[in-house]
Amino acid sequence: MSAIRLVDVTMRDGNQSLWGATGLNTAHMLQAAALTEACGFRAIDFVSSSHMAVAVRYFRNNPWERLRRMAAAMPTTPLQFITTGLRFIAWQQADPEFMRLVYRALQANGVGRFVLLDPMHEVPAVLEAARLVKQEGEAEVMAALTFTLSDVHTDQFYADFARALAGSADIDLFYVKDPGGLLSVDRARTLIPAIKAVIGNKPLEIHAHTTIGQGMLASLEAAKLGVSAVHVGIGPGGDGSSLPEANRTLANLEAAGHCVEIDRAALARLTAYWNRLALAEGLPPGRPQNFDASFLRHQIAGGVMTTTARQLAELGLSDRLDAVIAETEQVRAELGYPIMVTPFPQMVMSQALFNVIGSHRYAQVSDQVIRYCLGKFGKPTSPIDAEVLATIMDRPRARELEHEPTFPALADLRRQFGQHLPDEEFLLRAVMPGEQVDAMLAAGPSRSTYTPEAAPLLSLLRQLAARPTARDLVVERPGFRLALHAGASL
Known part of the structure; x- marks a missing residue:
């Protein structure tokens, strides 16, 4: 058995899958940085352009500041950025020179590894992005083989895609990305060897979600078949719709005879921190999942399922979730079985939601679905249902978007926003509402420290301070006195 490394996904994919990408702010992450660095992970699945937007929109945290400070605190552990195509925050495919600036800024601020994921598995698109990344820095580039179940996505399909990329000097390694947790042990036994046979000596990693209980077993089988790293979530950030929990994965890998390069004492301390934070912030921990055959059909990734469930709850329609899931299966089939990875699960499930709560199916169609049907996200792997395509395209909005x-x-x-605007601010303003960027800048630097045990008290004090009648607050107990006066901030 060869040595296996671990990649920690807690701050990006775990946060997204379990907590809708809004569970963790900069202070939460900075407090975990030294603990994470001490573990010796192969890399940290840390950020995407969507997560950068969430930092601005929900927390008024500067995502560039977050990157710089985390990279400084973790100098030996690469921070990973995942991107789908030549896009940054906005849904539209961006100008390549704009993306060149994005890749330059990300590397300058601490990104050491890029995941390039093209949902359509278009070779030229991946190679162009890899070339731009390499021209703007020295980060690793990892090509994603995004797993799904369909008549098209066979072992040969993935092997052909990997072979076409493996000859490029701009591609350093590969990973099998299974966002829906669909990879079974039996399929891993044929898929992993087929890929390894065509990528030469370039490493292959496994990223398998545990949404229906298969991710742990698939990861262990992949380790047996020679992958170099297994992606895991730490403590409450693992299991559920996230990835295999790190401590159990470590124990299982060692039981199978693998040597895992990780500092166990540091991992225990990091796990304890995330456990305390999840409890303090009311973040539900991931739990081991039972097998659910329905996921093999609708293939909804955990983060999208969580977000949709929250949206239905806000509308008072939680009882319609099962109907939306069933409709998702139908919509995905009608749209030509797109792989359920960003941005497509959001498109497909949103359309299913519209179909369920609307007056009739496809009465309301998002701009993103129309653009997909127009081919603006690439050529669908399978043809779109002709009747559905005609229904979607026979509306004024489709002709406008065309x-x-x-x-x-x-x-x-540059002319629009000013030639001398700093690159980091310019990139955000180019793709986000200006008022959100203004609010982020006005908020100033993010907090550097976070103490889980103090979180409930600080939350209570913020609520009391927000009441007009609560001008001066005093908390006392033996040996302790805290006074909060009008005008103070928390």
């Missing part, structure tokens, strides 16, 4: 302007050129955006 002729919509493309993503502006970098030079045009």
Whole structure:
């Protein structure tokens, strides 16, 4: 058995899958940085452009500051950025020169590894992105083989895609990404060898979600078949719709005879921190899942399921979740079985939601679904149902989007926002509402420290301070006195 490394997904994919990407702010992450660095992970699945948008929109945290400070605190552990195609925050495919600036800024601020994921598995798109990344820095580039179940996505399909990329010097390694937790042990036994046979000596990693209980077993089988790293979530950030929990994965790998390169004492301390944080912040921990055959059909990734369930709850329609899931299966089939990975699960499940709560199916269609049908996200792997395509395209909005302007050129955006605007601010303003960026900048630097045990008290004090009648507050107990006066901030 060869040595196996672990990749920690807690701060990005665990946070997204279990807590809708809004569970963790910069202070939470900074407090975990030294503990994480001490573990010796192969890399940290840390950020995506969507997570950068969440930092701005929900927390008023500067995502560039977050990157810089985390990279400084973890100098030997690469921070990983995942991107789907040539896009940054906005849904539109961006101007390549704009993306060149994005990749330059990300590397300058501490990203040491990029995951390039093209949902359509279009070779030229991945190679172009890899070339831009390498021209703007020295980060590793990992190509994603995004697993799904369909008549098209066979072992040969993935092997052909991997072979086409493996010859590029800009691609350093590969991983099998299973966002829906669909990879079974039996399929791993044929898929992993087929990929390894065509990528030469380039490493292969496994990223298998545990949404229906298969991720742990698939990861262990992949380790047996020669992958170099297994992706895991720590403590409450593992299991459920996230990835295999790190401590149990470590024990299982060692029981199978593998040597796992990790500092066990540091991992225990990191696990304890995330446990305390989840309890203090009311974040539900991931739990081991039972096998659910329905997921093999609808293939909804955990983060999208969590977000949709929250949206239905906000509308008072929680009882319609099963109907939305069933409709998702039908919509995905009608749209040509797109792989359920960002941005497609959001599109498919949102359309299913519209179909369930609307007056009739496809009465309301999002711009993103129309753009998908127009081929603006690439050519669908399987044909779109002809009747559904006609229904979607036979509306004025479809004709408008067919002729919509493309993503502006970098030079045009520079003229619009100012030639001398710092790159980091410029990139956010180019793709986000200006008022959200203004609010982030006004908030100033993020907090550096976080104490889980103090979180409930601080939350209570914030609520009391928000009441007009609560001008001065005093908390006393033997040996302790805390006074909060009007005008103070927490």
